[in-house]
Amino acid sequence: MTELLPWQAGAWTELVKRHRKAGLPHALLFTGLAGIGKHQLARYTAKWLLCLRDEDQPCGQCHSCHLWEAGSHPDYLLAQPEEGSKQVRIDTVRRVNEFLSQTPQISRCQVVGLRPVEVMNTNAANALLKTLEEPAGESFLLLETERFGSVLPTIRSRCQRFVLETPPEAAALGWLSAQGHAAATAAQALRRNHGAPLRANDWLRADQAGQQQRLLELLVQWSRGAAPLQATADGWSKLELSDVTHWFYGFLSDCIKVSMGVPADTLTFGNEVSLVLGGATPSAAKLIPLHDKVKEILGRLLSGAGHYNKQLLIESLLIEWQALLYDRQ
Missing domain, CATH: 1.20.272 (Zinc Finger, Delta Prime; domain 3)
Incomplete structure (x- = not known):
């Protein structure tokens, strides 16, 4: 299931507040350290935007939410490096542009997740610029980056940034404990991974x-x-x-x-x-x-x-x- 992480309540409240006040921007860039939950928050946001009910969180009951949980929502596209590559290439962005040229099939809008933005090569970035400047219909691009300074300026300038902070240590340790890790090893893993719980969990598992x-x-x-x-x-x-x-x-x-x-x-x-x-x-x-x-x-x-x-x-x-x-x- 697509859920928020325990420390993301404040970030979610801020996102909902922005949307209710002026609407979320066409392109929203989630930034922050690796392993703090950017992708989880971006996916939850996508599910919410696609939800057929106008509530402050995805309802989990409508046809859209059911399709989302089944991994088959026709109005959502995840764009990321293909297997065997570390870069987001132009063919991937062309698929994004083609997807957004269509009309929504189920929801009121279309949503694209794109990650990580900093590995988009120049050709791919140039192919995305027109979509960022002239969005087609009701659509949202939810972009993610771990290294904001490495994102091309032409992309940065066309997105609204949403910064995710490193979670409080107590919340991170509590979550790692819930994953089955002992307190001492969890603390070491968290220190080695700059306070990022998801990365610490992977560090321990590996x-x-x-x-x-x-x-x-x-x-x-x-x-x-x-x-x-x-x-x-x-x-x-x-x-x-x-x-x-x-x-x-x-x-x-x-x-x-x-x-x-x-x-x-x-x-x-x-x-x-x-x-x-x-x-x-x-x-x-x-x-x-x-x-x-x-x-x-x-x-x-x-x-x-x-x-x-x-x-x-x-x-x-x-x-x-x-x-x-x-x-x-």
Whole structure:
């Protein structure tokens, strides 16, 4: 069933208020961290807009709601990267435009969900512009992004932004507990995933704690000169490159915080940072260039625009990291 998450009551109230006051815009862009429930809220909004009753939530009883729950509503289209691709391509947007050129079959309007907007390539974005500027009939585009700054300006300027905040820690931990996770592991997962409950849940289900612990152990050995480059890089290469770079980016962020005197109990990785650094922390000025490089690589990987030789890239990053450690002057 399509339902709101426990911490989304306030966001839903705001959406309903906007709609009752002036109507929701033709294009609404949901923004916020990965794993806080943007897609769930967008789907609930779509179900509500398509509902045949004029209430402050989907009624769940009308023909439209029944079709929605069956996954066969003819007035809804979800546009996202096709299997095997990380980008929203022009063919997908053409299907959106064709869909919106038709008239609603059941509901008063048509709704398109499009996610994630930041991986839409330039050709696809250009194909969507006319639809954003001149919507056909009664239609709504509900777009989602985890990286608002990476959305093309031409798309951003034609949408109304709706920001979702990270849920309160108590609500997030309560939800993770309801998913069957112990309090201690839930807290660790939430810290590692920047307070995003859905991402923390996936992190726990996939045993990413164990995977990241192995990355850390290999980095400790490499940093101390106790393991050869090949063995360290081979160990890191067993994971997806985006997962490795995401982890390393977060680790470098913590290193920068340590260099600026931030207490260990506020760090994403806690005392593990000091374990790698061995008591001598490079300055922020030396850490930031590598941090920015990893950030750029990660952004390209997430957008589908990054094509790297995994082994060579990992070896390069490890060499830069070790050189940084030995150059603390």
